Amino acid sequence: MADPKGFLTTGREVARTRPAEERVKDWNEVYVPGSLLPIISKQAGRCMDCGIPFCHNGCPLGNLIPEWNDYAYREDWTAASERLHATNNFPEFTGRLCPAPCESACVLAINQPAVTIKNVEVSIIDKAWDSGDVTPQPPERLSGKTVAVIGSGPAGLAAAQQLTRAGHTVAVYERADRIGGLLRYGIPEFKMEKSHINRRIEQMRAEGTKFRTEIEIGRDIDAAKLRKRYDAVVIAAGATVSRDLPVPGRELNGVHFAMEYLPLSNKVREGDLTVSPISAEGKHVVVIGGGDTGADCVGTAHRQGAASVTQLEIMPKPGEERAAHQPWPTFPMLYKVTSAHEEGGERVYSVSTTHFEGDEDGNVQFLHLIEVEFKGGKLERKPGTERKIPAQLVTLAMGFTGTDQENGLVEQFGLELDERGNIARDADFATNVPGVYVAGDAGRGQSLIVWAIAEGRSAARGVDRMLTGASDLPAPIRPTDRALTV
Numbered sequence: 001m002a003d004p005k006g007f008l009t010t011g012r013e014v015a016r017t018r019p020a021e022e023r024v025k026d027w028n029e030v031y032v033p034g035s036l037l038p039i040i041s042k043q044a045g046r047c048m049d050c051g052i053p054f055c056h057n058g059c060p061l062g063n064l065i066p067e068w069n070d071y072a073y074r075e076d077w078t079a080a081s082e083r084l085h086a087t088n089n090f091p092e093f094t095g096r097l098c099p100a101p102c103e104s105a106c107v108l109a110i111n112q113p114a115v116t117i118k119n120v121e122v123s124i125i126d127k128a129w130d131s132g133d134v135t136p137q138p139p140e141r142l143s144g145k146t147v148a149v150i151g152s153g154p155a156g157l158a159a160a161q162q163l164t165r166a167g168h169t170v171a172v173y174e175r176a177d178r179i180g181g182l183l184r185y186g187i188p189e190f191k192m193e194k195s196h197i198n199r200r201i202e203q204m205r206a207e208g209t210k211f212r213t214e215i216e217i218g219r220d221i222d223a224a225k226l227r228k229r230y231d232a233v234v235i236a237a238g239a240t241v242s243r244d245l246p247v248p249g250r251e252l253n254g255v256h257f258a259m260e261y262l263p264l265s266n267k268v269r270e271g272d273l274t275v276s277p278i279s280a281e282g283k284h285v286v287v288i289g290g291g292d293t294g295a296d297c298v299g300t301a302h303r304q305g306a307a308s309v310t311q312l313e314i315m316p317k318p319g320e321e322r323a324a325h326q327p328w329p330t331f332p333m334l335y336k337v338t339s340a341h342e343e344g345g346e347r348v349y350s351v352s353t354t355h356f357e358g359d360e361d362g363n364v365q366f367l368h369l370i371e372v373e374f375k376g377g378k379l380e381r382k383p384g385t386e387r388k389i390p391a392q393l394v395t396l397a398m399g400f401t402g403t404d405q406e407n408g409l410v411e412q413f414g415l416e417l418d419e420r421g422n423i424a425r426d427a428d429f430a431t432n433v434p435g436v437y438v439a440g441d442a443g444r445g446q447s448l449i450v451w452a453i454a455e456g457r458s459a460a461r462g463v464d465r466m467l468t469g470a471s472d473l474p475a476p477i478r479p480t481d482r483a484l485t486v
Helices: 037-044 065-073 077-085 091-097 117-131 154-165 195-207 223-229 258-270 292-303 409-413 449-468
Strands: 146-150 169-174 210-213 232-235 255-257 284-288 308-313 346-349 351-358 364-375 378-381 387-390 393-396 400-402 436-438
Touching: 037 065, 037 117, 065 077, 065 117, 077 117, 091 117, 091 195, 091 449, 146 154, 146 223, 154 169, 154 195, 154 232, 154 449, 195 210, 223 409, 232 449, 255 258, 258 292, 258 393, 284 292, 284 387, 292 308, 292 393, 308 351, 364 393, 436 449
Parallel strands: 146 169, 146 232, 169 210, 232 436, 255 393, 284 308, 284 393, 308 346
Antiparallel strands: 351 364, 364 378, 364 387
8 A cells, every 4th residue: 555644644635726816817727737746645645545445436437546546655657657547548637527436435535535536646647648658559450340439528539549459440520620529618728728638639649540520420421321331330429418498588699508608718719719709708697507517607707707607506505514315435415616616706506597688689688586495305486585687698507418319310320219318228338220339428418527438448348349259448337337326
C-alpha cells in the first residue's frame, strides 16, 4: 500500500481554483495550473489499500485505484500511467468531468473525507502527457475487418480506439464539424480545455483510426447502405434529444435548450464565430435545471457578462451530509457548489415554471414560477406562492430523453427500442440487426462519462468477438449494470 498512516496523518486537500473574479474574465480551466503536483503524492498516500476496494464498484470502468494511488505516492508516474490506462482510455476526460462516484464509495468516506481519487487521476495523466509516456499503440497486424462507429463522444471514441488496437480498420462518423461529441460542444472550455481532446485524436489517428466529420448517418448517408459497406457498425450517437418545457410562452425568442446555447460559446472559442448569436451579455438569465448542464450554463453566462443569473430546480435543496436513506457506498444526492456557482448567481429550489411572459416583439422578459412540494410521492403546487422574475435569456437544462430518431438512423437500420425509448441490445451490446451494436447513452440513456467509456470498451469486445470468433478485449460492464444509487 502507499503510506500506512496516510489516512491518519494527512487531511484531504483538493486542487485550488483561481479567484472567481479573475477566471470569469477568461475561458481557461478554473484550476490553478500546477497546484496539484506539490500535494498529490501525500493525497494518494491517504489510500488505505482496503481489503475490498469499494471504489472499484463505484466506478464502472473498474479502475485500479489503489494500485495507481500507490505508484503516485511513490512518484512512479510511468507505472501509475500504465495502471491508469489499463482500464480507462481517456483519464484526462474523466479526471476533469466525472462526478467521482468512486470517491462516494471510498471506504475512508465511511467516517472521513474520501481520498481525492479524481485529483490523483488527473495528476497522473497530465504528468504522463508532459513526460511523453502517452504514445500511439498501433496494432501489430490488421484483421482485414472494417468497423464504422457512429458518434465521436466518449463511448464512440473508446470503442474506436479499442477496435483499432485490436487490428480492425475503424472509421468514426461525426455529424458536427469537429470530433468530440458533447465533449467538444457540450462541455465549456473552462471545465475542460479542448486541447485535451485534440491530442487524443492525434494519438488515435497515429494508431490508424479514421475520422469523418460533417456526415450524419440517416441524413447524409443511408444507414442501411452504411451497414453494407462495413463488417460491423457501432452506434454511439448519444441521447441528444433535450427534454422540453411545454408551457405557455415557450415559443418566445430567448428561450433555448442548453444544447443550443452552450455549443455556440465553444464555437467562439474555436474561432468559428466572433461573438455568440445567443449571448447572455447584459441580460437577466434564468437556467432551468439544477444538474451539471445547468451549472455549465451558469458559468457560461457569467463569462458572457450576464446582468444576473438565476438557476431553478424543481426538487428540494439537498442536504450537505449523506442522508440515512442513501448509505455508503451509494452515490448520495448532496448540495454541490460547483466552480460556476462560486462565481455568483442565485439558486432557487422547489419551484416550477408556469409560463413565460414576453414583450410586444416576442422576446421573453419574465418567467412566472410557483413553489412546489412533494406529498405522498406526488408533486403539488403551493397556492399563493406565484411570482415572476426577470428573464431575457432562458436555457432549458432538464436532461435528455433519448437518441435522435428524426434523422432516420433508427428507422433505416430497423432498430428495436426498449421500454424507455433507447436502442435495445443484448448481453454483447448487439442490436436486433446483425452486425450492428450500440454503446453509451444511445442504449443506456442519459448517464455519466465513465459509463459511456465503459460501454464503449464493452461493446468493442462484443464486436471483436463477432468479427474474429474470440476476443481479449476487456468488457468492464454489462448492459444491465446500474450505478450504485438508491
